[in-house]
Structures are given as structure tokens and as C-alpha cells.
Amino acid sequence: MRAAILTSPDHSHPPKLELVDTLDPPVPSPGQVLIKVDATSITPAEYTWPATWTDRAGEPRERPIVLGHDLSGVIHSLALGDSTTFQPGDAVYALTDFHRNGAQAEYAVANLSELARRPRNLDPASAAGVPLAALTAYQALVEHGDVREGMRVLVHGGAGGVGMFAVQMAKRFGARVLATASAEKVGFVKSIGADEVVDYRMERFEDVVGKVDVVVDTAGGETLRRSYSVVVPGGVLVTVETEAVDMGLVDVKMADKLGIQVKTFIVRGDGRQLEKITDMIEEGHVKVFVDRVFPLKRAMEAVEYGEGKNKGIGKTIIKLMHD
Ligand SMILES: NC(=O)c1ccc[n+]([C@@H]2O[C@H](COP(=O)([O-])OP(=O)(O)OC[C@H]3O[C@@H](n4cnc5c(N)ncnc54)[C@H](OP(=O)(O)O)[C@@H]3O)[C@@H](O)[C@H]2O)c1
Incomplete structure (x- = not known):
């Protein structure tokens, strides 16, 4: 072959x-x-x-x-x-x-x-x-974030491979969706369902979004470090950024102090979850x-x-x- x-x-x-x-x-x-x-x-x-x-x-x-x-x-x-x-x-x-x-x-x-x-x-x-991008978003929102209707969810990198699925799925789950993106992609992220989009180069998201129940972070670095402060007590900060652990940014002590959880994971193949994603795509909820x-x-x-x-x-x- x-x-x-x-x-x-x-x-x-x-x-x-x-x-x-x-x-x-x-x-x-x-x-x-x-x-x-x-x-x-x-x-x-x-x-x-x-x-x-x-x-x-x-x-x-x-x-x-x-x-x-x-x-x-x-x-x-x-x-x-x-x-x-x-x-x-x-x-x-x-x-x-x-x-x-x-x-x-x-x-x-x-x-x-x-x-x-x-x-x-x-x-x-x-x-x-x-599969890879959508399962990452699904596992972040469902397995780690436990996102439910009425929650406020912030997605960093809402126009990215993982972020665009996270925005659309969080919306499908009935969340109020906030996202960050660069200026030229703000319109796109709104078009796929985000209620508010922050241009991360022009504004500090923590000055704009208020408190959220769940953050899905795909950017890492300073964005992740600054995200602890926007999560409500009892809420979850999930990062998928691969280098976050090595950089010491998955800070469980800090999370404990704030009464929140910080999590990271590596996506895995899962046919059952992917069937649910198939349904969301066929129903038009995820493009x-x-x-x-x-x-x-x-x-x-x-x-x-x-x-x-x-x-x-x-x-x-x-x-x-x-x-
Ligand atoms: N843990 C896992 O299993 C897993 C699975 C998949 C991906 N990942 C990791 O997740 C990360 C994202 O993957 P991806 O495929 O979504 O990448 P991608 O398509 O390149 O998207 C990354 C997005 O991050 C945005 N971004 C960059 N700097 C930012 C900042 N300071 N604030 C907010 N957003 C910012 C970019 O936005 P603009 O383009 O608008 O500037 C871009 O849309 C990568 O590190 C990847 O390795 C991990």
C-alpha cells in the first residue's frame, strides 16, 4: 500500500x-x-x-x-x-x-x-x-468540566481546532459561552455560537468576562495562569495545553486555596463519545x-x-x- x-x-x-x-x-x-x-x-x-x-x-x-x-x-x-x-x-x-x-x-x-x-x-x-479535536473538547466539557445548562463557560482560543468544537458543544449543552480569540477571528467565534468574544490582544479577559463556572483553556502560558481568578468557587479550570504541567501551571495548591479544581488530560479515542458527536453534527449543532x-x-x-x-x-x- x-x-x-x-x-x-x-x-x-x-x-x-x-x-x-x-x-x-x-x-x-x-x-x-x-x-x-x-x-x-x-x-x-x-x-x-x-x-x-x-x-x-x-x-x-x-x-x-x-x-x-x-x-x-x-x-x-x-x-x-x-x-x-x-x-x-x-x-x-x-x-x-x-x-x-x-x-x-x-x-x-x-x-x-x-x-x-x-x-x-x-x-x-x-x-x-x-475526532481528535472534537473528542478533546467533549472530554474537557463533559468528563472534566461537567458542564450543564445555565453554566457560564469560558473557552480560550475559541477559533482554534479544539476551541471551535468547545464553543459549539458548550452552547449545545445550554451554557452561556464566552470565548477569547484574535481580532480577525472574533466574528467567526460569534458565528458559531459564542455569546461574548474577547479580543485577547486588546483586552484582558478577566476585566470583561466576570466569573465563570468552567474554563476550557487551549492557549496555556499566561492565559492559563490568569484564568484561576475568573473561576467561581466550586468551578473547574481545564487545560488541554500540552506543556502546562511541565511549566508548573497546573497548580493544585493554588486551586485548593481558591476552592476550585484545576485539571488536565490527554484525549483518548472513544467510539461512544464520538457517536454523540456524530449526532450533534447531523443535528446541525456542531459545524x-x-x-x-x-x-x-x-x-x-x-x-x-x-x-x-x-x-x-x-x-x-x-x-x-x-x-
Ligand atoms: N491534551 C490533549 O489531549 C490535547 C488534544 C488536542 C490539542 N491539544 C493541545 O491544545 C492546544 C490547542 O490545540 P488546537 O489544535 O486547538 O490549536 P490551534 O488550532 O492552533 O488553536 C490554538 C488557538 O489558540 C489561540 N490563542 C493563542 N494565544 C492565545 C491567547 N493568548 N489567548 C487566547 N487564545 C489564544 C489561537 O487564537 P488566534 O488564532 O485567534 O490567535 C488559536 O486559535 C495545543 O497546545 C495542542 O497541542 C491537547
Whole structure:
């Protein structure tokens, strides 16, 4: 099969990819399916993650390594003996295990527990932009923030990959949604349902938003540090920013003093939650935005674009079909 394989010796920047057409398709184990991939998305910095380079035991992963854990495709075959409601030919999508090879390839394996029905109103390429970002937003709001109707929720980075899902889902859950964004994206964030949007370069959000029940932070750094003060006692500050812990910004002592909780987590694939996201997309409560679509043969360019500063609103997609 054709695939873009990671040829960099380590996680130094920029990552190097090479297109090959000689790989054998992966073989699904019990509990897994083989998927003919339609599309995948670019997740910035994926090439730096420990899971890209080592297995669960911490040993170096077998080469070749294939990136791309957002997967949109059609089930090709099930593992022998598995019984499931999914059948060959079903259009599905998933966030797949970070320790396994991903979907920058014609075929990829997914766990049955990761799979969900692909939304009928999304084309296969757009669906590839959903699982990782939308599950992150869902897990932040539902599992960690316990967001309910009538709560006030502040989303930092409301126009970003995760933030745009968080804004739309929080609205769907009946929250009053406040968000931060740069000036040129304020209109977009309002258009997807935010009740108030603060231009974070012009105003200090803590001077504008008042107190909130939940903060979903995708920006980290000073934004996260300053967010403790806007959470009501009993409320939750959830950050998904990857470096927050290393930078000492997940400050449990400070949170205790304020009577709030501070949390962080790494998103995981979850087919049941993704089915709920499918429903929200099909019901029109959550819209999906794609920035640019590249063919697999331009995977290197797609990664450079998706990692870069000049990307627009929505995900960068690699499309396998009609390549
Ligand atoms: N923990 C997990 O499992 C998990 C999962 C997914 C992502 N992440 C992490 O979450 C972060 C965001 O990911 P993403 O895909 O949403 O990135 P993204 O698409 O690049 O969006 C980041 C957003 O942050 C905004 N931003 C930058 N500085 C800000 C500030 N000072 N105040 C408010 N907003 C600010 C940007 O807004 P403007 O463009 O308007 O300037 C941008 O829209 C990354 O660090 C990523 O690694 C973690």
C-alpha cells in the first residue's frame, strides 16, 4: 500500500516524510478492524510525542512509523471471529491509538471501541478533521468540566481546532459561552455560537468576562495562569495545553486555596463519545471547518502547512481518495 512514512531520526523539527508504495497493509487483531482510509488530518507536533517513537513499554517503536490518528474511511474487514454491529463497507471515523501506526496510508487499523458512524452530512475529508479535536473538547466539557445548562463557560482560543468544537458543544449543552480569540477571528467565534468574544490582544479577559463556572483553556502560558481568578468557587479550570504541567501551571495548591479544581488530560479515542458527536453534527449543532486539503503525495507539504503559523480556520486534511 501507499503511505507517508516518518524518516526523521528523532523528533527534531521539521519532521521528514517519504512517500512509499511498498508497505503491506496492517493486519487487524481481535477487537480491531482494517479500514480503507479516505482521509486523515494534521495534528501539530504529533512527530514530537513520546507515543510516536516508543511503545507502551517505552521501547523504540518498529519502523516504519506512519502519522495521522484522525481517521475517516470505510471498513475493509474485521478480525476473524469478531462480532460487532459494524460491517465491511460501513463509513466510519475514529481517533486511533497514538502508539500504533496512523492513517497517512491507504489502510489503517482501528480498535472497535474507537469507531463511530461517520456523520451523513459530512464529506469524508471533512470528517477526518473531527475526532481528535472534537473528542478533546467533549472530554474537557463533559468528563472534566461537567458542564450543564445555565453554566457560564469560558473557552480560550475559541477559533482554534479544539476551541471551535468547545464553543459549539458548550452552547449545545445550554451554557452561556464566552470565548477569547484574535481580532480577525472574533466574528467567526460569534458565528458559531459564542455569546461574548474577547479580543485577547486588546483586552484582558478577566476585566470583561466576570466569573465563570468552567474554563476550557487551549492557549496555556499566561492565559492559563490568569484564568484561576475568573473561576467561581466550586468551578473547574481545564487545560488541554500540552506543556502546562511541565511549566508548573497546573497548580493544585493554588486551586485548593481558591476552592476550585484545576485539571488536565490527554484525549483518548472513544467510539461512544464520538457517536454523540456524530449526532450533534447531523443535528446541525456542531459545524466542521476545513482549512486546506492536500493529497497524500504532498503529505510533507501538508505537515509543514498544518504546523505553520499561516494556517487559516479549520483543520488541514490529507485526502487519500482519488490521489
Ligand atoms: N491534551 C490533549 O489531549 C490535547 C488534544 C488536542 C490539542 N491539544 C493541545 O491544545 C492546544 C490547542 O490545540 P488546537 O489544535 O486547538 O490549536 P490551534 O488550532 O492552533 O488553536 C490554538 C488557538 O489558540 C489561540 N490563542 C493563542 N494565544 C492565545 C491567547 N493568548 N489567548 C487566547 N487564545 C489564544 C489561537 O487564537 P488566534 O488564532 O485567534 O490567535 C488559536 O486559535 C495545543 O497546545 C495542542 O497541542 C491537547
